[in-house]
Structures are given as structure tokens and as C-alpha cells.
Amino acid sequence: MNLPIALQALKVNKLRSALTMLGIIIGVAAVIIMIAVGSGAQARVKEQIAGLGSNLMILWPGSVTTAGVRGGTGTAQTLVEEDAWAVMRELPEIQVAAPTQRGSGQIVWGNTNWLAAIVGATPEYFEARDWLLVSGRMFEVGELSSAGKVAIIGQTVARELFGDADPIDQIIRVRGVPFTVIGLLEKKGQSMMGQDQDDLVVLPLSTARNKIFGALPGRIGRVSSIFIKARDGVDMKEAEEKVQDLLRQRHRLGLNTPDDFSLRNLTEILQAQEAASKVMAILLAAVASVSLLVGGIGIMNIMLVSVTERTREIGLRLAVGARGQDILSQFLVEAITLSTIGGVLGILLGGFGTWLVAELAEWRVELSILSIILAVGFSAVIGIFFGFYPARKAAAMQPIQALRYE
Amino acid sequence: MALIQTHQLVKTYGVGEQIVHALDGVSIDIDEGEFVAIVGASGSGKSTFMNMIGCLDKPSSGTYHLAGEDVESMDDDALANLRNRRIGFVFQQFNLLPRTSAIENVALPLLYAREGDLAGLTKAQRDEHAKFRLEQVGLGERLLNTPAQLSGGQQQRVAIARALVNDPNLILADEPTGALDSKTSAEVMHLLTELNQQGMTVVVVTHEPDVAAYANRTITFKDGKVISDVAKENARNITTDPATGVA
Numbered sequence: 001m002n003l004p005i006a007l008q009a010l011k012v013n014k015l016r017s018a019l020t021m022l023g024i025i026i027g028v029a030a031v032i033i034m035i036a037v038g039s040g041a042q043a044r045v046k047e048q049i050a051g052l053g054s055n056l057m058i059l060w061p062g063s064v065t066t067a068g069v070r071g072g073t074g075t076a077q078t079l080v081e082e083d084a085w086a087v088m089r090e091l092p093e094i095q096v097a098a099p100t101q102r103g104s105g106q107i108v109w110g111n112t113n114w115l116a117a118i119v120g121a122t123p124e125y126f127e128a129r130d131w132l133l134v135s136g137r138m139f140e141v142g143e144l145s146s147a148g149k150v151a152i153i154g155q156t157v158a159r160e161l162f163g164d165a166d167p168i169d170q171i172i173r174v175r176g177v178p179f180t181v182i183g184l185l186e187k188k189g190q191s192m193m194g195q196d197q198d199d200l201v202v203l204p205l206s207t208a209r210n211k212i213f214g215a216l217p218g219r220i221g222r223v224s225s226i227f228i229k230a231r232d233g234v235d236m237k238e239a240e241e242k243v244q245d246l247l248r249q250r251h252r253l254g255l256n257t258p259d260d261f262s263l264r265n266l267t268e269i270l271q272a273q274e275a276a277s278k279v280m281a282i283l284l285a286a287v288a289s290v291s292l293l294v295g296g297i298g299i300m301n302i303m304l305v306s307v308t309e310r311t312r313e314i315g316l317r318l319a320v321g322a323r324g325q326d327i328l329s330q331f332l333v334e335a336i337t338l339s340t341i342g343g344v345l346g347i348l349l350g351g352f353g354t355w356l357v358a359e360l361a362e363w364r365v366e367l368s369i370l371s372i373i374l375a376v377g378f379s380a381v382i383g384i385f386f387g388f389y390p391a392r393k394a395a396a397m398q399p400i401q402a403l404r405y406e
Numbered sequence: 407m408a409l410i411q412t413h414q415l416v417k418t419y420g421v422g423e424q425i426v427h428a429l430d431g432v433s434i435d436i437d438e439g440e441f442v443a444i445v446g447a448s449g450s451g452k453s454t455f456m457n458m459i460g461c462l463d464k465p466s467s468g469t470y471h472l473a474g475e476d477v478e479s480m481d482d483d484a485l486a487n488l489r490n491r492r493i494g495f496v497f498q499q500f501n502l503l504p505r506t507s508a509i510e511n512v513a514l515p516l517l518y519a520r521e522g523d524l525a526g527l528t529k530a531q532r533d534e535h536a537k538f539r540l541e542q543v544g545l546g547e548r549l550l551n552t553p554a555q556l557s558g559g560q561q562q563r564v565a566i567a568r569a570l571v572n573d574p575n576l577i578l579a580d581e582p583t584g585a586l587d588s589k590t591s592a593e594v595m596h597l598l599t600e601l602n603q604q605g606m607t608v609v610v611v612t613h614e615p616d617v618a619a620y621a622n623r624t625i626t627f628k629d630g631k632v633i634s635d636v637a638k639e640n641a642r643n644i645t646t647d648p649a650t651g652v653a
Contacts, residue, residue, distance in 0.1 A: 320490060320518060321515055321572070324486075
């Protein structure tokens, strides 16, 4: 019986109903959008970590000091292929270590050419970086040991040289040397430094060393970096120390001699970035909470005012025979109806706003069910409480007091 | 048996240290079919008395029987039922729901009817009753108008239709002409007189002698006490109702 009474009352007071709902709508929508943006940013950073390869560290040669002039990282030629194999063999914490020789050069196919990074590597490289082939095959043992002239290319190189054509089995020239393309890597995207990781050609390490970078000076078997991936669940700090100890041993460094290599834990950098984005997400959630709170206060105000304003109406209803419980259930149904409609509209607006942010700003967003429940629940509780509480007060009055209320 | 029987009704309000006796031992009987005017200066206790007999407020002491029922012993819900079944109210400020059509305003008490023939009516039935009452007060053409679209006199007639819709034993009118000009006041008083002539008990609280003149009995209050209670034979002869043109 009280449902039609309540709906009638809402219909009669359209403006007041709309204003009450507006508070709920804005509160709910703001929370949904902000939390979606915040968790979207977090998810993006997490993806970057996954893209880099998790538990990854990179070993670079140290610097040389010539006549007091110190070169930068990588100027020394202290790392050799055997260092990688020793790390893998002797440290159980390490899943894989991949020696690589890096450079760059002009790549030519038919009448097009492109300058790309050239990486000499072994299949461990792909394992360390969690990088899969989308077509073709991996290097074979024979090609690795006898400097086979085969290449695996990244997506950017494939696009620049071949366009839409299938690169597999095509012959490309790397610094003038012909190679058969045997594999195409999946897209990796940008590194966290904004570098295009797909702009590369991977050759067998032996081939790169003998046929491409052969003219460079240095020790036999030298490499420019070693990618090291620790096993899942291993403490990265500990693994780092063990690698460092082993390398110092292998390079016969005395107690007071500084490292002739540098070891960088990339996960740490990303973790820092993740922490930063988490802070941002928390910040956004805080802002959202404030808007929810402000929305809640708006709901509270309009509910308090409208119910107080309607005390005479309550008095009249009591005079013509309404019981206290009739009044209460009427106002409860009104408050619930407003909160529900406002909540649903808020979800729709929040969803639309989130979509708009994703479309226009091209930000990664993630709708969270929890935030929706939280936002709607909070507004509903406030709306219902402050619709109900003053109505209860008014319904408990003697009818004449309510009727005479100014 | 009298419709209204009060015995030694007392109502006190505490204002700071001072205790104000709004009603100070009022014993009055009103029979069915009477047309009573309650008069007195403001603060005399006449409105308080009306609130008591309308069950809108509770006396501090004394007894009150309405149609034989002991009002004293009732809880708030029972009082709500009693008001709904027995009493129709007409207020000075009309107290119509704003932005709500005349017919819905009149049907309002039916929404709260829980006992008797009028309980549990469908919307169509409620509207039928409301329409009948609006026609009775001469507003058959104004069913869908909201209060803002009606004149003061018309609004008060809607309020009277609302008071009638539950088929009450008693109409209580608190300064029913207080917000009206003299012409529409006369219309409203004619309407009440007409209802009384059809058998309805009518109690009007007023401070205007003109209005009191319509009643058959005038009870005068002063300082919370009844100072005079005068019955009048054939108070005013009504020939034609100026509002409806019906004798």
C-alpha cells in the first residue's frame, strides 16, 4: 500500500527527487571512474613487468680506466660467454642465463632497407625475456655451433621491411651478409624507457660474433651483456649477491678490487614504478572517497531538508488516519527508490565516463566490481538513513505538533 | 448517547518554571447532529480543546469518549484508526498536498482506511468516492486541478470533500474561514450548514461572530474554561446556497 503513496510523492516533487538523485549519481560515478583509472594504471605497469620478463637482471661489463680517464659502463670487455654458462650451471637459483652480443646495422631486403638493433643470442635469450615466436622456428643446435646464417626478426623490422608480406624464408642482408629469416617474434611493445623493443634482428651468437661483429677488438667469446632470469619464488637480492660473488670469483678479483661488471635488477625499477602507480591509485581512491563523502553530505542535506519541510504533510497524513509505520514505510520506500534509481544511473554514468576516459585519453582503465558495490552501498546507506531518520522523528510527534510545524 | 463526552479535560504545558493551563477542567457533551461553534479569544483554549476532541493531541488528565469509545485507553495506532473512521478535519490553511490533483487530495484518507467498508478499496473505487464527494461540494468540474489552480474557497471545499470522504461521524473545522474573504467564507459556511442539515455533526472553532452565527450552539472559552454554552433555536435560516444554488 505504501509503494504507490511513495511513488506518488516522488512524482509530485520531481525537482527535489532529481536533486537527491544527482548527489547519489555524481558520488557513485566519480568513485567508479577514478578507481577504474587508478587500477588501470596499475594493471599497465604490471603488464610492463610481464613484458620485460619477470625476475630479470642484466649483467654488463664494467668500465676501463685508461691513464686516469674512466670510461662508462660497457667500455671494458670483461664478460665472456662462459660467464653465462657458469652462472646457469653453478647457481640453482638461476633459471636461465643468456649471453648476448649487441650492435646495430643496416638490414636490407630487396630494394628496402632499415637500421635496426642486431642481437647475437642463444635460445636462452628468448626464455629469459619470456619472448615467444608467432611464426617460424627457433635456432637449431647446428646453426648455433657452426654460425648458421639464419635470423629471427622483431615485429617492427618485419613491418618496415616486408610490410604485409610473410618474412619467413626470405633472404635479408645484415651488414651485407645474407641471412634466411626463420622466425618472427611476438610484439613486445615499448620498454619502460620508451624504446621500441621490437626493432631488432636476432642472430645466433656465434654467427653474430664471427660474421657481423668480428672486426671489433676484444677477448675471445666476449659478450656485451648477459640476461639472467632467477627462478620464481627466489629472493632477487640474494640471487643478485650470488651472481656477483660467482662473477668476482671467475674474474679473480681481489678483496679490494672493485667489480669489473655491473649488475642491474630491472624488476626493482619496475617495482618502484609499480609502487608509484599504486600511490596514484590510492590518491585517486582518496579523491573518489572525498567526492563520495561530498555526495553523501549532499544526499543527507536534501533528505533532511525535504523531510523536515514535509513535517506538515506528515502531520496531515497522521490527522487523516496514517499510522506512524505508514509514514515510516512511505519515507523508507521513497529513500530506497531514490537511492536505487540514483545508484543505477550513477553506475551507467560511471561506466560511460570510464569508457570516455579510455577512448579520449587512451588510458588503460579497469572497472572494478568492488568499487561499484562500495559506491552504491555507501550512497544507499546514507540516502536511506537520512531519509528515514527525520521521518521517524516526525512520525513520533503528536499529529498536531507535526501539523503546526514551521 | 452523546457523540462527544469530555469530563474534566485538562491540558497543561510547561513553559520554563511556569505551568500554563491551556485547558482547565472542561466537561462538555456534544450530541450527534449538532452544529457547534467554539469561540473565544486567542489563547482561550478553544483550539487546544479541538485538538483534544480530534485526537490530534493527548490531554494531561480527564476522560474523553468519542462515539462511546474510550479514547484514553487507545495507543497511537488505534487513535489513527479512530481519526480515520470517525473524524473529518478542515484546517484554516487547507493543508492540501501541493502539486497533487483535487481528486487525489480527497482520496488521501481512503489510502489509510484499515477498518470498515472503506478499507482496501482499489484505486478506481477510491477515485469514485473522491469524485462523489467533490461533486457534493460543487467541484465536479475541477477533479484534476491542483491546489495552485484553485481559489482559496475552492481549496477549502476540496478540504471539506476530503473530510467527508471517509464517511465520518464528525467534522471538525479549525478556523475554516480564517484564510478566506467574506464572500467565500459565506460559501464555505453554507456548505457546512448544509452538511449539518443532512445530519452531520459539525464543530467549528472560530473567533468571528459571523461564523459562529451559523451554529446552533455556541460554547465560549476563556482561560481554558467554558464560560458560556448557549443553544440557539433556528440559528440562521438558509434559503439558498450562494455557491451551488441549491436550497
